[in-house]
Amino acid sequence: MSFPRLKGWVSDRYDVADEMREIARHKLVPVHGREIWYYTGGIVLFLFVIQFITGIALAFYYVPYFEKAHESVIEIVTKLNMGWFFRSLHHWGAQAAIFVMFVHVFATLLLKSYRKPRELLWVSGLCLLGISIFFGLSGYFLLWDERAFAAVRVATGGAGNLPVFGGWIKAFLRGGIDVTGETLTRFYAFHVCLLPLLALAVICFHLLLVQFHGMSVPLSQQKKIVKQVPFFPNILYRDFMIWLFVLAVVVTLATLLPPEIAKKADPLAPPPEGVKPEWYFLFLFQTLKLFPGTLAGMNGETIAIVLISLAILFFFLLPFFDRKSGLGERSPLFTAIGIAYLIYFIVMTIVGYVT
Amino acid sequence: MKRLLSQMATFLFTAAGPAAAEEISLLPASAYDRSAIYIDLALFWIATIVLIVLIRLKLREIERVQSMERKEDGETAPLLD
Numbered sequence: 001m002s003f004p005r006l007k008g009w010v011s012d013r014y015d016v017a018d019e020m021r022e023i024a025r026h027k028l029v030p031v032h033g034r035e036i037w038y039y040t041g042g043i044v045l046f047l048f049v050i051q052f053i054t055g056i057a058l059a060f061y062y063v064p065y066f067e068k069a070h071e072s073v074i075e076i077v078t079k080l081n082m083g084w085f086f087r088s089l090h091h092w093g094a095q096a097a098i099f100v101m102f103v104h105v106f107a108t109l110l111l112k113s114y115r116k117p118r119e120l121l122w123v124s125g126l127c128l129l130g131i132s133i134f135f136g137l138s139g140y141f142l143l144w145d146e147r148a149f150a151a152v153r154v155a156t157g158g159a160g161n162l163p164v165f166g167g168w169i170k171a172f173l174r175g176g177i178d179v180t181g182e183t184l185t186r187f188y189a190f191h192v193c194l195l196p197l198l199a200l201a202v203i204c205f206h207l208l209l210v211q212f213h214g215m216s217v218p219l220s221q222q223k224k225i226v227k228q229v230p231f232f233p234n235i236l237y238r239d240f241m242i243w244l245f246v247l248a249v250v251v252t253l254a255t256l257l258p259p260e261i262a263k264k265a266d267p268l269a270p271p272p273e274g275v276k277p278e279w280y281f282l283f284l285f286q287t288l289k290l291f292p293g294t295l296a297g298m299n300g301e302t303i304a305i306v307l308i309s310l311a312i313l314f315f316f317l318l319p320f321f322d323r324k325s326g327l328g329e330r331s332p333l334f335t336a337i338g339i340a341y342l343i344y345f346i347v348m349t350i351v352g353y354v355t
Numbered sequence: 356m357k358r359l360l361s362q363m364a365t366f367l368f369t370a371a372g373p374a375a376a377e378e379i380s381l382l383p384a385s386a387y388d389r390s391a392i393y394i395d396l397a398l399f400w401i402a403t404i405v406l407i408v409l410i411r412l413k414l415r416e417i418e419r420v421q422s423m424e425r426k427e428d429g430e431t432a433p434l435l436d
Contacts, residue, residue, distance in 0.1 A: 074379055077379065077380075077381060078379065078380060084381060084382060084383070088381075230421075233414070233417055234414065234417065234418070234421075237410050237413065237414045237417070238414070240410055241407045241410050241411065241414075244403050244406055244407050244410075245403070245407065247403070248399065248400055248403040251396070251399060252396060252400075255392060255393075255396050256396075258381035258382060259381075260379075260381065261379050261381070
């Protein structure tokens with residue numbers, strides 16, 4: 001099964017095997033006490049591959065039209081061979097990808113891996129997190145059930161509260177004044193066309209930057225003697241082991257806890273009671289609840305959205321403010337800021353889940 | 356009495372009908388299919404663990420050869436003093 005003639009045919013025309021081998025041989029990765037956190041990036045990449053495969057399989061049978069969407073999901077689950085499994089795997093793969101991405105972001109933040117010269121790695125990673133969250137929201141809406149409908153109405157309404165561009169963003173996302181069948185068509189286009197292209201471009205850019213800069217070594221580990229091991233095969237084999245374990249966990253969740261399908265969405269019906277957004281939106285949802293209807297004569301929700309946007313913008317630009325770690329010095333202030341962000345995210349998510 | 360019971364049964368049956376239709380079975384309904392799924396899941400875990408162990412053994416062997424190569428390089432390397 002080594003296909004020598006095919007290999008010969010390819011190498012006659014594109015003799016890149018030796019160069020590839022040389023690159024693989026010279027790619028070294030530092031090994032240190034905090035290296036476990038670096039595998040989260042590889043896990044996200046692996047989960048993205050699962051999402052692409054299961055997403056393509058589901059797209060063969062899904063009907064992106066508001067009168068048929070809900071029924072087509074039910075048909076996928078109940079009539080297609082392994083349809084329930086592919087849908088469930090797609091759901092749990094998305095949850096796992098976003099969870100691991102949050103872990104990767106906070107690990108990068110607390111290990112100060114964003115410091116000079118890796119600022120763009122941080123920015124591209126956060127862009128990827130934003131894209132993934134929008135992937136989650138748009139995918140959730142494709143179900144066209146009453147919970148997804150209410151969640152999208154709240155999320156797009158929240159975006160509409162942004163000053164200046166809010167109204168435009170809301171109209172662009174909804175495809176009209178309210179959430180309708182037009183919104184479903186748009187979200188389908190985002191989910192299967194625009195977002196995958198964007199995600200692919202950002203992933204390539206992110207990986208290119210990782211190759212260019214190499215893996216960072218945390219400041220706390222720099223003084224110690226850091227051993228370097230070849231990426232191929234040492235690190236790749238470790239990645240394989242972790243990916244296999246992650247696959248087994250996601251498959252188990254997909255089998256034991258298939259995601260529910262609520263009643264079909266009715267745009268004229270009131271939203272169901274106790275409806276909550278997906279877990280990764282809970283901290284935003286809970287923050288919005290903290291603000292009163294009006295504050296100093298202004299719309300409380302608008303103030304909340306502006307403050308949240310500023311906090312996210314600061315988070316984005318963190319490497320540019322943290323000059324000390326860029327110079328190889330400790331920066332306890334930014335460690336405290338990172339911990340504050342992490343605690344706020346965890347506490348608000350739990351409070352949002354429990355209440 | 357028989358008539359009453361049959362009427363009640365009909366009522367319960369027809370009342371349960373639409374409610375059952377609303378509930379969507381998220382896993383294959385038959386017990387045979389479900390047990391097959393759980394057995395497959397167990398086999399999948401066993402296969403995964405075996406694969407992880409095999410990769411671990413392979414990695415150990417690679418690391419052993421790499422450390423031997425390093426030692427050999429160290430022995431044949433010219434002294435710089």
